[in-house]
Amino acid sequence: MCLLFDVFVENFTILIDLYISIGVNIFWAGDRLVSALSASRGKSAREGGRAGCSVDSSRREFIKAAAIASGLVLAGSLSVASRASTRGRARGRRxxxxxxxxxxxxxxxxxxxxxxxxxxxxxxxxxxxxxxxxxxxxxxxxxxxxxxxxxxxxxxxxxxxxxxxxxxxxxxxxxxxxxxxxxxxxxxxxxxxxxxxxxxxxxxxxxxxxxxxxxxxxxxxxxxxxxxxxxxxxxxxxxxxxxxxxxxxxxxxxxxxxxxxxxxxxxxxxxxxx
Amino acid sequence: MAYGSVVEYGRFQEVGNVFPNEMAYGYTLGGVNWGVLLVFYTLYTGLVAGTYLVAFLSLGLNNARYHRVAGLSLILALSFILAAPLFPLAELRQPQRALSILTRPHLSPSETYPGVSPISLLAIVYPLLLVVTILLVVFTFRAEASRRAAETGRLWYKILSLGMGSSEASLRRDLRVAGILVSIGLILAVLFASYVGFLLVATKARVLWIDATIPIHFVASGILSGAALVAIAYYIVAKLASGRAVDNGTIRGLGWVMLWALLTGLGLDIVSESARAYHGFFPPGLETYGSEVLMPSLRVAYYAITAVILVLLLVSQLKTKPWLVLLASLLSMIQVAIYRWLAVIPAQLLSRTNAGVLHYSVEAHEARLVVGVVAATIFLATILAWILPWGSGHLARARHLGASQGGDA
The missing domain is CATH 3.30.70.20 (Alpha-Beta Plaits)
Incomplete structure (x- = not known):
């Protein structure tokens, strides 16, 4: 019973850790995306007539931000997943x-x-x-x-x-x-x-x-x-x-x-x- | 009675200090875990590498000396690839689960399953090698099969031609694809030949397997035996088939490959023996049984045969005598078989205690299995040689194309 409880606690902790890490990564990436989008909108509004140029610029920024965000989400998820795969089999007693x-x-x-x-x-x-x-x-x-x-x-x-x-x-x-x-x-x-x-x-x-x-x-x-x-x-x-x-x-x-x-x-x- | 020299099992006192579970094999398996079946498996994997190399010299490097035997080498390679797994399959205690190696290989380490299993490399190498070789056979023989399908109207040739023609353009394309495939296949064949060596070298429990030259030697001796087998097969086919003569250039070219492989193997032997001599031949505790385990008479025979082969191959490069290469080829097959035996068996005869020795003799069922698999391989190679158009006409065209492409033909 004690062993079962240990296993439950260990796995539960790892699961929570996994979700929090992925959540933080997604939130942070989303925040970067929103910032990039609003920045580009503001910029295009400010620059008025030079719409063509601003569209190109905002697209570039958006793609750049999206690429960074995706990379971070992927890297974060992978690192958490690898930690989970190791810690998931962490030993109990020896x-x-x-x-x-x-x-x-x-x-x-x-x-x-x-x-x-x-x-x-x-x-x-x-x-x-x-x-x-x-x-x-x-x-x-x-x-x-x-x-x-x-x-x-x-x-x-x-x-x-x-x-x-x-x-x-x-x-x-x-x-x-x-x-x-x-x-x-x-x-x-x-x-x-x-x-x-x-x-x-x-x-x-x-x-x-x-x-x-x-x-x-x-x-x-x-x-x-x-x-x-x-x-x-x-x-x-x-x-x-x-x-x-x-x-x-x-x-x-x-x-x-x-x-x-x-x-x-x-x-x-x-x-x-x- | 010396301190530490006797274990409880008095009736085995003559073998020294041996773990009881090692002696258990004496009742059913003749003293070792991996017997003559593994010896033949390593022999077969080596033959795959050797025959593949000959095919590569023709199809990959466009060396004209090997055009006549390229098709034959491929047929032999495919036969050995198909037959080789039968040996370990026969060795398994649960052969019905053999496919687990492919479906759940131990290739990624974790806390539950630490390390990576060298046997699992088979899960990657073998299927790839099989697929690449089958594709290679198709691309090598397709154009000729198409031509023969038009001539004879046989269904088999129609299937093999993939419904395409035998124009010069298609032949060129096929040879180009075959060149790429044979290069990939050669790498896989070398891995196939050496992975058993890695398996042996990775075994911590056997001190005589702690020898880094083993995997490389497996490849070198595999090339020697493969080229030798192609030479023997070519000689037999040329003598048996009417209207064909043994081409001196081809035989000499095969002798050249064998010579280099033999010298490489000999160099590795010198390294291995020197290392053993440097470490005083045996670790402490092994002196009593070491000499018996190393099978000195077989080792002397191995070096004697090696010397004879070396002389024969050197003379064959100076004088154009095909029978010299043929004789060297026959001796090479024996020499490589002895090497595989010396690499696989003696290390298992020395107990894990390093202070005792076990005995092994080939059992009747093992001998029957070996004969059966070898017979099956010969049958398979004969059938493939019968149905695949590897004759001189196709090879002549290939040679002609090679010459027109600026090769050394």
Whole structure:
């Protein structure tokens, strides 16, 4: 309900802004036109007998004023429209995940919960846990999944706009539009996308969007017995994930790609940064 | 067991650190996302550019050496343009939605859909190229079709003549329009040949695709293969059809185009290999698997064939021996196919972790599709060559006109 209200307020503001800007432009242009017309009339009345000359002059002025006014109206409308097209999709919250690698002990409850919740076929994974063995024999477990990047290279390359970023920064796939070209899968640096062998379209983690918009946590977060995964809106300063990201020294995977991933790791071993 | 070298999936330990979703392809697709079908697609798009260039040399630049093969080049170009999309279409998991690329292309960035998709460029380039090529075919063959319609009374020639005559004035007008169309078409054909290269280069996840020479090399090798194919087709037609002899000047001219394309490609290869050597061949973590991924034996074969082609083409420019160009053409087709394979496949065999390797072998259904599409292309080209009047009479008139217009004929 709160989200709906936010969307309404945002769109309403933009709409008002749009109408006011266009109205001001039209009013100003009309004012210029009226001024030009009255000026030319006054001039022709004053100049009396030199009617032919004044008609030419007033026509020129009128055309000039009309051209300026039309240009301004067009430019103003375009600028407002472009602002509206950008701001119209302005993001609401920014969901992110914090993963404390030290707390993960490789129980795979998150993997199983995800597969169960999202009906993920056998052999492909929306989330998985990597195991690294140190020379001293100790083991490090690193959970991975879609990073819901701020600048997602997978969305960039989709030729039909089947994959998109929603208003809260979650990267999603529209199953009804995906043509199955595999460009997004190739362009994901994290190996988080795959072809769903049942649906025949690109598939990936959705942050359990069907759950979080009902006030629930993603299945993997809920299933984690140690609280290694923390999910929430990073855009809200007092949220748990926001506090943790600020407090801990966190790393993100493959930052060199410029994708701006939104999964923040604590105590990530360098070898796992793949 | 080294730190960071093993992932959970123990049975895949021999491949190093590989993401589990990458291994999933091993079950159904043989290890890579884009396989041999994409290799052939890039080959076809390159052939379009190459055959178009030969047509441009004749119709656009009025170079007499290529008048005999201009019609044949156009027929081949049209056949490849029509057949090329079959490869990616066969690769799609939802081919029934393929037209979405044309109806809702991702060409303008926004917050919801950031960036621009290189595949979407197809939505602009392909329809334009198809329309321009069909118009070009019409304007190139219309006058001759009109003459043949008068001679034979065949319906097809009447349709192709557009109900107009075959006077010298109309032929001149047609050639002028064809000259403009072939220039536009060449630009579109080059874009068509290079856009797949842009698609590969834009892929951040694959370090071996981060090579700016790829799109340019696609065009250069496309021109090489296109000219080679025209030479082969011309040789076959000249040998099979009675009363026609292989024209040495034409074959030599095609050899000249191939030579320049080969040298350009070789130069780009040197740039690419030098850059790789400068960066120590592989980024950290790739040393273990890099050599295997780069397919060294295939790479050696590629350079060896390149050297042989270079020698053959250089000799063919000194001595008038058509078979030298023919041999170079056959080897060029193989060389370009190897290059496309090396450009498309190895980069996908290196895991996105840069610390593991995947395996790929052409699957039976892929091989069947490739054979099917190639057969369909040959069939299409044969039908077009049968119905379109690309014979020497028309070309002789064109040549004569070219000479009277002050060309180099």
């Amino acid at each position: 969901f992110a995940m914090f993963i404390d690698v030290d707390k993960c002990y490789g129980c795979y409850a998150c993997v199983v919960a995800c597969a169960h919740e999202n009906n993920v076929p056998v052999g492909v994974f929306r989330t998985w846990v990597e195991r690294y063995v140190k020379p001293d024999g100790t083991v490090v477990y690193v959970p991975k999944q879609c990073n819901h990047c701020d600048n997602p290279s997978c969305v960039e390359v989709c030729p039909v706009n089947a994959t998109y970023v929603n208003e809260d920064g979650i990267v999603l796939v529209n199953d009804d539009l995906c043509i199955g070209c595999g460009a997004c899968i190739e362009n994901c640096p994290y190996g988080a996308r795959f072809f769903n062998p049942v649906k025949g379209v690109a598939d990936k983690c959705t942050f359990c969007d069907h759950r979080i918009y009902q006030g629930l946590l993603p299945a993997c977060v809920e299933a984690c017995p140690t609280g290694a995964r923390v999910f929430g809106p990073l855009s809200e300063e007092d949220s748990e994930v926001s506090v943790l990201v600020r407090a801990a020294k966190t790393q993100r995977l493959k930052e060199w790609t410029g994708n701006e991933p939104q999964i923040y790791y604590k105590d990530l071993p360098a070898e796992a940064n793949t």
